[in-house]
Amino acid sequence: MNKKTAFQAALLVLLASGGIYLLAGLFKPAKIQILCDIHPQRILKSTNRPATSPPPFEVAFGFDQKCTLTDLKVVVLDEWTTNKQAIPLWHMIASSNAVPTKAVIYGLWIRGMRPAVLGKRAEPLQPDVNYRLIIEAGSQTGECDFKLPANAAAK
Helix, strand or coil, rough: CCCCHHHHHHHHHHHHHHHHHHHHHHHHCCCCEEEEEECCCCCCCCCCCCCCCCCCEEEEEEEEEEEEEEEEEEEHHHHHHHCCCCCEEEEEEECCCCCEEEECCCCCCCCCCCCCCCCCCCCCCCCCCEEEEEECCCCEEEEEEEEEECCCCCC
């Protein structure tokens, strides 16, 4: 084999492997885009709240597509970055009849899902703490970082 044939064979192998690498990337599942909306609760659940305290916030998450969620959790971001086994504040898993959804509200029941720990409810969120929502829908995943404002007057 002369130098020209060896060079052509090496070039062919390089181009073929590059093409396979690019094509493999096309079949990766796309990330789910998540939009976070934080606003004061529209309907206050408790009327015996002091007048000086800010109203509680409601956190809504919208997805760019309908997703049949298999796992959803909200964790404190600082804990999550150092420990991937951090205990989530809210953790829901799919039951046998999961339904496609386009939006969820923190702490509320999601059709077709149940708490990962039976009987455990979502823990209240604190202001000025960074949180991360992590969702899985089959092979697709998505993440969204958010933080509650310090007070209602700033919102």
